[in-house]
Amino acid sequence: MALQKPLLICIVGPTAIGKTSLAIKVAKAFTAEIISADSRQFFKEMSIGTAVPSAEELAAAPHHFIQDKSIFEPYSVGDFEKEALRKLDELFKKNPIVVMVGGSGLYVDAVIKGLDEFPVVPIEIRTQLNTEFELNGIEPLQKELAEVDPEYFKKVDIHNAHRIIRALEIYRGSGKPYSSFLKKDTSTRYFEALYVGLTAEREVIYDRINLRVDKMISEGLIEEAKGLFLHKNLNALQTVGYRELFQYLDGSISKEKAIEEIKKNTRRFAKRQITWFGKNETIRWFDYLTNVSEIIAYIKGEKAL
Numbered sequence: 001m002a003l004q005k006p007l008l009i010c011i012v013g014p015t016a017i018g019k020t021s022l023a024i025k026v027a028k029a030f031t032a033e034i035i036s037a038d039s040r041q042f043f044k045e046m047s048i049g050t051a052v053p054s055a056e057e058l059a060a061a062p063h064h065f066i067q068d069k070s071i072f073e074p075y076s077v078g079d080f081e082k083e084a085l086r087k088l089d090e091l092f093k094k095n096p097i098v099v100m101v102g103g104s105g106l107y108v109d110a111v112i113k114g115l116d117e118f119p120v121v122p123i124e125i126r127t128q129l130n131t132e133f134e135l136n137g138i139e140p141l142q143k144e145l146a147e148v149d150p151e152y153f154k155k156v157d158i159h160n161a162h163r164i165i166r167a168l169e170i171y172r173g174s175g176k177p178y179s180s181f182l183k184k185d186t187s188t189r190y191f192e193a194l195y196v197g198l199t200a201e202r203e204v205i206y207d208r209i210n211l212r213v214d215k216m217i218s219e220g221l222i223e224e225a226k227g228l229f230l231h232k233n234l235n236a237l238q239t240v241g242y243r244e245l246f247q248y249l250d251g252s253i254s255k256e257k258a259i260e261e262i263k264k265n266t267r268r269f270a271k272r273q274i275t276w277f278g279k280n281e282t283i284r285w286f287d288y289l290t291n292v293s294e295i296i297a298y299i300k301g302e303k304a305l
Contacts, residue, residue: 006092006191007303010037010108011101012277013198014270016208018288020053022198023101025292026299027061030097034063035084037102037111039077040239042069045228048221049241051212061099064091071228071236081110092191105276114187121173129165129172144168149177155272159243159265162235194302195283196295199274204288209266216241217259225249240265 009032011023027034036042040050044067052067064087069075084100088111091098102108133141141164146153148171156163167178174181200208225245228237232246241262248258277283284302286295299305 003096003303003305004192006088006096006098008088008112008191008193009097009099009299010112010193010195011099011198012105012108012195012283013103013288014205014273014277015103015266016051016212016270017198017200017205019101019103019198020051020057022196022292022295023099024053024057024060026196026296027099029292029296030095030099030299030305032061032095032097032099033091034061035087035091035098035100035111036063036065037080037084037100037104037107039080039102039104039107041066041102042075042080043067043071043236044069045071046224046236046242048216048219048224049239051216071231071234075236077106077110078115080107081115084111088191103273105273112189112193114189116182118170118178118181119174121169125173126165126169129168133161133165138164141165141168145171149179152177152179152182155275157269157272159240160238162238192303193282194299195280196299197277197283197285198288199285200288205270206267209270210263213241213259213263213266221245222248222255240269 009026009030011019011026013019023034026032038050040046041052042065043050046052047067053063058066065080065084088098100108100111129141138159138161141161142153142158145156145158145164145167149167152167156167158164170176170178170181221241222245225242226249228242229246229249231237232242237243237246244253244258244261244265247253247261248255253261284298286298
């Protein structure tokens with residue numbers, strides 16, 4: 001191998017595009033291990049709704065950060081950055097190549113570029129925002145964020161109350177928009193990152209999402225949501241697939257409407273992922289049907305392996 005630095009191969013792209021399958025094939029080609037940067041797959045109580053790799057897939061290559069946390073433990077992107085960097089230190093001692101896979105752009109960026117630095121804000125501001133959310137719902141908070149920070153509003157999951165509250169907390173505490181604190185420079189890492197992205201026509205992505213949601217329902221997602229219903233206010237559960245089913249379970253909407261909303265919100269999520277990763281000009285994009293040998297040849301060619 002001609003590597004000057006350890007290499008982190010990052011496989012990214014929208015949900016349901018086939019990242020897990022590709023990551024396993026790439027990992028096997030380089031006898032490498034896999035770090036998951038999917039923020040939904042960290043939690044052991046959430047299996048079906050987060051499309052956790054199957055037992056066969058997990059056995060095909062060593063995986064890390066898959067269902068190793070509990071929804072009852074506070075776990076932030078900052079925690080993930082620290083733990084992932086420690087794990088990389090360990091893995092690079094065994095092999096100069098590691099694969100990282102996931103559609104959570106913020107978590108991928110945290111490992112490769114480092115996190116942004118935000119001002120310390122009095123706890124009372126978050127308490128007030130949480131109270132407003134409990135009393136009035138998310139809509140007034142969405143409206144406020146759209147007015148005070150339209151840049152961040154365009155790319156955040158506007159249905160994720162935790163993210164909305166965090167952005168408003170920073171704004172109210174500092175008087176400056178959350179987006180103004182987002183990092184312009186990257187942290188220096190001792191390893192190199194090589195990005196490989198999977199893509200497809202928008203209609204293909206949406207069809208794959210719809211099929212995946214139907215599969216999740218048939219595999220028991222509603223039953224999984226029932227088991228988590230009592231804890232529906234936990235941050236980890238403020239996510240597509242569970243949020244809509246909690247509305248069905250509390251009688252707010254029908255089952256059919258909940259399933260329709262999961263599909264719609266997952267499509268919106270994929271659109272945001274495409275926008276996020278689309279800003280990274282270093283990603284080499286491949287159609288999702290590309291033969292893996294072509295992708296492996298690209299990686300070898302780029303790094304003279």
